[in-house]
Amino acid sequence: xxxxxxxxxxxxxxxxxxxxxxxxxxxxxxxxxxxxxxxxxxxxxxxxxxxxxxxxxxxxxxxxxxxxxxxxxxxxxxxxxxxxxxxxxxxxxxxxxxxxxxxxxxxxxxxxxxxxxxxxxxxxxxxxxxxxxxxxxxxxxxxxxxxxxxxxxxxxxxxxxxxxxxxxxxxxxxxxxxxxxxxxxxxxxxxxxxxxxxxxxxxxxxxxxxxxxxxxxxxxxxxxxxxxxxxxxxxxxx
Amino acid sequence: xxxxxxxxxxxxxxxxxxxxxxxxxxxxxxxxxxxxxxxxxxxxxxxxxxxxxxxxxxxxxxxxxxxxxxxxxxxxxxxxxxxxxxxxxxxxxxxxxxxxxxxxxxxxxxxxxxxxxxxxxxxxxxxxxxxxxxxxxxxxxxxxxxxxxxxxxxxxxxxxxxxxxxxxxxxxxxxxxxxxxxxxxxxxxxxxxxxxxxxxxxxxxxxxxxxxxxxxxxxxxxxxxxxxxxxxxxxxxxxxxxxx
Amino acid sequence: xxxxxxxxxxxxxxxxxxxxxxxxxxxxxxxxxxxxxxxxxxxxxxxxxxxxxxxxxxxxxxxxxxxxxxxxxxxxxxxxxxxxxxxxxxxxxxxxxxxxxxxxxxxxxxxxxxxxxxxxxxxxxxxxxxxxxxxxxxxxxxxxxxxxxxxxxxxxxxxxxxxxxxxxxxxxxxxxxxxxxxxxxxxxxxxxxxxxxxxxxxxxxxxxxxxxxxxxxxxxxxxxxxxxxxxxxxxxxxxxxxxxxxxxxxxxxx
Numbered sequence: 001x002x003x004x005x006x007x008x009x010x011x012x013x014x015x016x017x018x019x020x021x022x023x024x025x026x027x028x029x030x031x032x033x034x035x036x037x038x039x040x041x042x043x044x045x046x047x048x049x050x051x052x053x054x055x056x057x058x059x060x061x062x063x064x065x066x067x068x069x070x071x072x073x074x075x076x077x078x079x080x081x082x083x084x085x086x087x088x089x090x091x092x093x094x095x096x097x098x099x100x101x102x103x104x105x106x107x108x109x110x111x112x113x114x115x116x117x118x119x120x121x122x123x124x125x126x127x128x129x130x131x132x133x134x135x136x137x138x139x140x141x142x143x144x145x146x147x148x149x150x151x152x153x154x155x156x157x158x159x160x161x162x163x164x165x166x167x168x169x170x171x172x173x174x175x176x177x178x179x180x181x182x183x184x185x186x187x188x189x190x191x192x193x194x195x196x197x198x199x200x201x202x203x204x205x206x207x208x209x210x211x212x213x214x215x216x217x218x219x220x221x222x223x224x225x226x227x228x229x230x231x232x233x234x235x236x237x238x
Numbered sequence: 239x240x241x242x243x244x245x246x247x248x249x250x251x252x253x254x255x256x257x258x259x260x261x262x263x264x265x266x267x268x269x270x271x272x273x274x275x276x277x278x279x280x281x282x283x284x285x286x287x288x289x290x291x292x293x294x295x296x297x298x299x300x301x302x303x304x305x306x307x308x309x310x311x312x313x314x315x316x317x318x319x320x321x322x323x324x325x326x327x328x329x330x331x332x333x334x335x336x337x338x339x340x341x342x343x344x345x346x347x348x349x350x351x352x353x354x355x356x357x358x359x360x361x362x363x364x365x366x367x368x369x370x371x372x373x374x375x376x377x378x379x380x381x382x383x384x385x386x387x388x389x390x391x392x393x394x395x396x397x398x399x400x401x402x403x404x405x406x407x408x409x410x411x412x413x414x415x416x417x418x419x420x421x422x423x424x425x426x427x428x429x430x431x432x433x434x435x436x437x438x439x440x441x442x443x444x445x446x447x448x449x450x451x452x453x454x455x456x457x458x459x460x461x462x463x464x465x466x467x468x469x470x471x472x473x474x475x476x477x478x479x480x481x482x
Numbered sequence: 483x484x485x486x487x488x489x490x491x492x493x494x495x496x497x498x499x500x501x502x503x504x505x506x507x508x509x510x511x512x513x514x515x516x517x518x519x520x521x522x523x524x525x526x527x528x529x530x531x532x533x534x535x536x537x538x539x540x541x542x543x544x545x546x547x548x549x550x551x552x553x554x555x556x557x558x559x560x561x562x563x564x565x566x567x568x569x570x571x572x573x574x575x576x577x578x579x580x581x582x583x584x585x586x587x588x589x590x591x592x593x594x595x596x597x598x599x600x601x602x603x604x605x606x607x608x609x610x611x612x613x614x615x616x617x618x619x620x621x622x623x624x625x626x627x628x629x630x631x632x633x634x635x636x637x638x639x640x641x642x643x644x645x646x647x648x649x650x651x652x653x654x655x656x657x658x659x660x661x662x663x664x665x666x667x668x669x670x671x672x673x674x675x676x677x678x679x680x681x682x683x684x685x686x687x688x689x690x691x692x693x694x695x696x697x698x699x700x701x702x703x704x705x706x707x708x709x710x711x712x713x714x715x716x717x718x719x720x721x722x723x724x725x726x727x728x729x730x731x732x733x734x735x736x
Contacts, residue, residue: 007559077731083616092610097501097732097733097735098501099502099673099735100670100674100734104501105501105502108497108501109496109501109502109617110497110623111496111497111498111616111617111620112617113498114615114620115617115620200541218717242705273488323651358582382541387713389709395594395596396708396709397600398603399597399600399601399713400603401712401713401714402715404531407533408528409530409692410524410525410526410529410530410531410532411528412524412528413523413524413525413527413529414510414516414521414524414525414528415510415524415525415529415716416504416528416531416716416717416718416719417533417717417718418513418677418718434605435726440721441721442604442720442724442725444604444720444724445605446603447596447602447605447608448600452603454603454720456718469543
């Protein structure tokens with residue numbers, strides 16, 4: 001500061017005469033390395049988000065510098081599941097507690113999630129990919145763009161083959177729609193072709209994949225989609 | 239009533255402690271009851287409004303002192319036009335010294351108006367165990383107003399700073415944030431360090447941000463508080479019975 | 483002083499992490515001490531008079547410290563005249579790589595954080611306060627020019643610094659702190675107990691004059707030495723926070 005400036009006392013009612021510069025990132029300075037791609041994984045309760053995260057950790061954990069943030073309605077259940085199943089070293093998993101409102105923590109007030117991502121990057125060094133799993137919520141729960149770069153919405157066939165037709169922001173706007181548990185389709189009389197048709201009608205060009213983690217433990221179509229994003233985003237770092 | 243008392247303990251140079259100073263006036267009368275133990279003997283009922291009591295404790299390098307009291311302190315109303323009764327305790331512990339403060343509880347009788355101000359300064363390398371119990375009202379009685387203001391400093395920095403107010407002038411004191419209907423509270427501040435622990439239903443031991451811990455217990459009565467905190471203190475006290 | 487700015491700072495919708503904290507209420511609901519509106523009222527009154535007063539005092543003190551400060555002489559001399567005397571003030575959080583000094587010099591306020599540490603026996607509460615302080619700073623940086631005061635200040639300290647950066651004074655900082663102390667827990671009460679939201683807001687309206695009184699008393703002491711700032715403790719908040727931290731299943735972070 002120049003000595004000529006601000007040597008007078010500020011009055012309480014004096015508005016500081018400056019403003020944050022437009023475009024200045026209000027978040028903490030990021031590491032010099034390209035920051036991790038952040039992918040949000042949302043969807044209704046029981047649609048298989050945590051199982052998908054576990055599969056992605058198994059599929060991508062060896063090839064990408066990966067970490068996971070979980071959001072639970074109840075404390076750290078999902079994080080504990082991932083830790084117990086050993087899909088990722090414990091230090092690469094952080095749990096955010098959401099105070100009854102999982103959608104608030106991923107959309108309206110993302111501070112705890114951003115803190116968790118930053119803490120992971122501080123502790124682990126540069127990362128390629130952070131998966132942010134939302135708490136199980138409803139069809140309207142979507143992630144804030146201030147928190148994630150791309151989002152995956154997971155629905156399952158057991159929820160009924162009308163889910164894509166019903167739409168909602170998750171189904172309509174997610175960057176990838178995953179229709180999960182296709183192995184259950186015959187048991188619940190769900191017509192996958194109806195779901196596919198309705199998803200295309202709702203989503204236009206946005207991709208939809210069908211998945212059965214029973215048959216494909218590596219969640220190949222989802223893992224491939226993520227691989228292509230990471231490759232497209234930071235070619236120099238790979 | 240005004241009273242001043244002072245207790246000073248020094249190392250005797252042979253691994254023991256001698257009481258270099260031991261003086262007081264009613265109702266604040268320190269009596270030597272052991273090799274390095276002093277009991278405060280209440281010379282009158284009280285404190286009452288208008289009373290001003292002051293106690294100084296100094297523990298020198300390498301000395302050990304334990305201060306107890308023979309009976310609970312009962313804060314009583316006194317004349318209503320007088321200011322709150324006031325008890326100021328200041329203690330210092332030098333490097334290598336150890337002070338254990340284990341008095342009987344302060345009881346806030348109905349209608350009382352009392353303030354206890356405690357200031358403890360522990361030098362780097364000194365040891366402290368500081369216990370304070372408070373009972374809100376005699377049996378079946380709503381308490382008067384008691385405020386306690388406690389500052390414990392260690393190595394020149396404030397380790398623990400805690401005020402508490404109970405009674406009709408303290409908003410929400412019996413609400414679920416403060417005592418939740420409990421009528422007794424005990425705290426023990428120690429310069430030992432350990433992990434957190436649950437001591438009972440409403441009693442926990444907590445590591446402070448600085449080098450020390452505090453145990454806090456809230457109970458329906460003083461027995462619950464003692465059950466939770468006495469074991470913490472007993473571990474560091476030889477025999478705590480009043481001498482005859 | 484801008485009233486609209488104060489409303490912005492005190493708004494529960496400010497994305498500063500508060501929604502995930504019950505302010506100690508969840509522990510007392512579970513302990514059976516709060517089950518209805520009366521229980522919530524007793525909880526909030528006690529909380530406002532204790533941790534609310536302390537938060538208000540430290541917010542006011544942090545705001546007061548950043549009022550009317552100028553750099554000590556040695557710092558002023560050491561700073562090269564990078565821009566003309568009447569240059570446009572620079573953002574306090576400059577773009578990366580930009581070594582522009584902050585907008586205004588902030589004295590070391592770590593003693594305020596230490597003062598709150600000494601007033602917060604529970605490690606779980608200290609952690610919750612610092613997490614919320616960090617989140618509040620994040621929100622503040624998007625709104626005003628916030629000087630560098632460390633990564634995880636206690637929430638009231640962050641609030642005081644934000645208030646000053648927003649052009650508010652110690653009293654407004656204290657009001658925002660006292661208000662936040664009760665509204666956060668009240669909102670958690672609606673979610674945890676299914677209390678009638680209108681009845682809860684009726685209670686908050688009755689507590690508003692108390693918030694004002696607490697804030698005025700806190701602001702009047704904003705310049706006191708740290709040891710003499712309010713230190714009103716609430717034993718069950720500390721005990722409850724420690725017990726809460728041991729639970730396997732809980733809805734709120736604190």
